Structures are given as C-alpha cells and as structure tokens.
Amino acid sequence: MNDLPVLFLRDLSSILLASVFIGTGLLHFLKPRMFEAIVPPSLPAPRALVLISGAAEILGGLGLLVPAVRPWAGWGLVALLVAVFPANLYMARESERFRRLAPRWLLLARLPLQLVLIAWVLWASRP
Secondary structure, three states: OOOHHHHHHHHHHHHHHHHHHHHHHHHHOHHHHHHOOOOOOOOOOOEEEEEHHHHHHHHHHHHOOOOOHHHHHHHHHHHHHOHHHHHHHHHHHHHHHOOOOOOOOHHHHHHHHHHHHHHHHHOOHHH
C-alpha cells in the first residue's frame, strides 16, 4: 500500500500547524496585553504566563518542522493546549467581556474544537 499521500498530508499538516503555533507564539511577545486579558484572574503572574506559553508555542512549532523531534514537539503542544484550556473556558464563561474579540458562539465553539486541534497535532506529529 502506498503511504505517500498520508505522509505528504502529515508533512503538510506539520508545516501548517508549525506556522500557526509560531505565529501565535510571536504574537505573545508582540502583543502581550492582548493575551494577558484572557488569563483567568485566579492565575498568578499573567505576563509571565503569556511569555512562557508564547515561548512554548514557538518551540513546539519549530519542533514540528524537525522530523527527529516532531513526536516530542507534538506531545509538548498537546500539553500546552491542555494548559491554556482554562483561558478558553474563562473567555467562554465571560463572553460578554470578550465580545470585541469574538462572538459568544465562537468562544463556546472553541472549547470542543480544542479537542480537534489536539487530535490534529497528535496525528501530524506521529513518527
């Protein structure tokens, strides 16, 4: 059986995901206040959390581009996606506060879509 199309789609997915994670990670450093606003108030040191998560996104995205470390990068990004889920939940619960960023339905839709993103990262980062 020819696995070439699947391998091509995985490589393409890795590149696309890497672009998204690297780009978003860079935004954490370029526009930190935007990300600080979505850190739940119960968590300490919003700026530090934003910078740490931004660095993790950049490193994970770069890791997706290197086949030798791609599986490790995938697991790291899954851990990151789980770690930032409270921010997504906070935005959905406080949707009125974030209405300028996105409508309520989109903030709610992000919650299950996080699972889709996790599955996509796992699939794309398989050895």
